[in-house]
Amino acid sequence: MRKPDPIMGKDKGNNNKIKLRKGLWSPEEDEKLMNYMLTNGQGCWSDIARNAGLQRCGKSCRLRWINYLRPDLKRGAFSPQEEELIVHLHSILGNRWSQIAARLPGRTDNEIKNFWNSTIKKRLKNNNAITSTSSPNTSDSSDPRAIMLGGLMQPMQAEQDVFSICVDSSSSSPPCMQAMLSITQGNPFNPFPPLHDSAAYLDINGSASATGAAGLYNLSAAHVGGGGGGSAGSLGDYGLVEPFVMGLESDLSLPALEGRAFDNINAANDQSVLDKRLVHNNHHFNGNESIKVVDDFVGIGNHWNGENLRMGELDWEGLLANVSSLPYLDFQVE
DNA sequence: AATTTCGCCAACCGCCAATCC
DNA sequence: GGGATTGGCGGTTGGCGAAAT
Known part of the structure; x- marks a missing residue:
């Protein structure tokens, strides 16, 4: 101050x-x-x-x-869900705080940045100290995967993995958050390996439920294709937006990605591209292996296969476009 | 009770890109 | 085309209050 x-x-x-x-x-x-x-x-x-x-x-x-x-600001502490989302988005976007903030209604880039630099970094540091004593840690601390694994998830009990949260129908998490968590299981950005044999039925419109069968994506092409225009409440210009409430008792709404990203969504609206993606998804999502949701990401796969991520090398537009197609980043509350 | 240390976070700084003139 | 202006962003600073000593 x-x-x-x-x-x-x-x-x-x-x-x-x-x-x-x-x-x-x-x-x-x-x-x-x-x-x-x-x-x-x-x-x-x-x-x-x-x-x-x-x-x-x-x-x-x-x-x-x-x-x-600005009146739509949400004050107060970050909820665990927000925290999780921040970590997840940071693993994708790095220090692009404004981009992260655009996906956290009512939060500012400054707020998120401060939160990251104080709370999460500290936690990461502590966890790295713990893990370095128990096992050699060869990962670069700048590697977002390391952040995810070392920073937030380790405090969770070993059995309390993300997937178990999402398939727990009694979970108090809002459906869309469950969806987020469940898709996280198969997200190539997701550092959490699949730990369960069960698979999820994922409705991209925001509901998720557990099934014993192989995962199905009830992916509405209309939703994906029209997602850009349909998602109201973009915070891109920090103007007045409808108030959002986020928490266990309320739905999680994620505002639209910014225009550029949506251009890519629309560009990706080509049905063949969508089909290809969905075929890919269904093919891989058999409960025993992770879903290759974004096989056609540009340049990502290699980075995540044992190499440290170097942000500058990424095709961010392509990345964000595809990330945008992931349901948990583009929810709409009905 | 007084002092020191630490964490949080509001606000500034510098850079860059877009736009204006 | 080029300089000036503006808006936006990420990094950093530093004051305040709480916790620790």
Whole structure:
């Protein structure tokens, strides 16, 4: 936190040297900005700062709005589900906090970043210390798989694997979260190896249930194809969105991926591509081996096969497009 | 009770890309 | 085409409060 004392600053875009405040925002400033935003909506942040009568730079106003004032923000501690999701998304996206935040309604990139850097990293560190004493750990700590395995999952009991959670019909987790967890079982990003012989029936529309048979994907092509346009509440621009509630007692809603990713979804809407994927999925998902949900991911497979992931090498657009096709990243609450 | 240490997190900084003029 | 401006992002800083000593 910063001292609220005003510090001399210079507005880049203004030749008149204006005293720009820095540091903590006062309640009065908050009120001014909030009132202005609610009345006039989002616009040019420099203008907002000026017109709202704030001696702040536009950037500062933007940050304050995004991280603190916007009404759809969810305050408070991260739920275990959110925590899980953050770890999972981080394993895919790395430090792309804004991308991760876009999938956690009501959370900001800053919040998630702080949470990661304090809580999760610390936990990872502790777990690495534990594992390094019990078994040699050859994995790079930057390897998200290592993060997943060492960071969050180890505290779980050995028998309490993700899959058992998802097939437990008595679980209090919302169906969509169950779906997320169940698909995680077969996600090539998923560091959790399949531990059960049972297979899941996965309804991509957000319900998951256990079956004794081989896994089936009730994958609605319409849903996948139209997912981009249909998913409301994108946080991409941090504008006003419908409020989300996340927790054990409520449904987990995941907002749409950002436009670019959806372009890829739509590009992938080619039925043949979908069919190919589904055939792949069904073929592999027999309960004894992991599903190759994203066989056609660009360049991913090799990275996950014993090599440390190097983020820069990934085809992120392709990756996100395909990740978007995974149900747990594109739920819609009916 | 006083002091020190530590964790959290709000906010700043610097960089980059897109857009404007 | 090129400089200026703006918006967005990730990394980092540093103050505050709680916990430990």
